[in-house]
Amino acid sequence: MKILLDTCAFLWLTSDAPELSKQAKILFQDTNNPVYLSSVSVWEIVVKNKLGKLPLPTTPELFINEQCEKHFIENITLDNKAIFHLSDLPS
Numbered sequence: 440m441k442i443l444l445d446t447c448a449f450l451w452l453t454s455d456a457p458e459l460s461k462q463a464k465i466l467f468q469d470t471n472n473p474v475y476l477s478s479v480s481v482w483e484i485v486v487k488n489k490l491g492k493l494p495l496p497t498t499p500e501l502f503i504n505e506q507c508e509k510h511f512i513e514n515i516t517l518d519n520k521a522i523f524h525l526s527d528l529p530s
Contacts, residue, residue, distance in 0.1 A: 440472045444512065446480040450493075453506040467510070475515040476507060 444452065451459040452467055466472055481503055487493035495502045507514065 440466065442466060442472050442474045443515070444474060444476050444480065446483045449476055449480055449506070449512070450484075452510060453502075470511070474510070474512045476503075476512050478514065478516045481514070 448459065448463070450456070452464075467474055481499075484493060484495075484503060485499045488495050488499045497505070506512070
């Protein structure tokens with residue numbers, strides 16, 4: 440199963456937060472499930488850090504890159520074609 444993390448799930452995973460369910464942890468740790476972080480989440484983390492709403496132990500760039508490497512998370516960029524598929528999702 441391919442897994443696309445939202446921003447909260449990424450932050451919970453990287454901090455081993457209790458908000459992350461046991462089932463989610465199992466799915467993320469299964470090497471058969473590729474895990475992705477969207478460039479939109481990267482953008483959100485950078486903006487929130489810059490505004491002082493999301494303190495990080497290092498710069499956003501270092502933090503995100505280190506955590507992606509540590510947790511085998513791949514980056515995925517969104518282009519307009521992908522974004523237009525949002526209209527196909529259920530409400």
